[in-house]
Amino acid sequence: MKAHLTRRYWFAASHRLHSEVMSEEENRRTYGKCNNPYGHGHNYALEVTVSGSVDPATGMVCDLVALDRFVETNILEKFGHANLNALAEFRGAVPTTENICTLVYDVLEKGFRPASVEKVRLEETMLNAFEYAGERGLRI
């Protein structure tokens, strides 16, 4: 029987929304306060949902320690207490929560093997959240 498992993580990071292809005025109009040149930060809540058959021996979809280690090494250590604009991952891309969310999904999808990556959900504030489930989209 297949089961879905969701684990929640946190990281704090700063960013500035500013697109190189837009004029100063268009940047200000598009991003408003988020275009402030010195940047600003958020406490991001990251939810990773993985799925797989429940191993009859362990009763688990995958070893949570393996998931924690992967997310810690590949996401939290890079993004936590960092300025996202300064990271190589966001060179040429604006670090909107949409772009962070798809990037985290792609990193997990490419590198995490013990279970299938179903979905990444990223909360920027208490009032907004972004979800990405790859090509197939959210099933509900």
Next chain:
Amino acid sequence: MKVVYLTRKAEFSASHYYHNPAFSLEENQRIFGKCNNPNGHGHNYTLEVTVKGEVDQRSGFVVDLKDLKETMNREVLDAMDHRFLNKEVPEFKTAIPTTENLAIAIWKRLEGKLKVARLHRVRVHETTDLFVDVYGD
């Protein structure tokens, strides 16, 4: 293209009561229980609106959050926050303002009002223990 789902939350407070004029008083009492009290009672509702769309290559946005917030305020919160749903919101002149009907009414109010992204889901929490999802089908 990458399709991303974005959810925006909002809170509103409203009162309501459940009563179907086609039922007898006894039936209304039996089916709706405490919720049938004609003077109404209230909830702090939490509304979650999920939209889906492709990430715009230039802005990195699915939808302008400010636009979405303004649309939710204009179409839903201005009409329902601090209102008696049965008496002040036109949809509930005929429909019973259950959380199910509330979610459907909100879907209909928002559908077609979003400029860029498509409406994916409307979730209405009546309490922290109860919520209803509508996908428009």
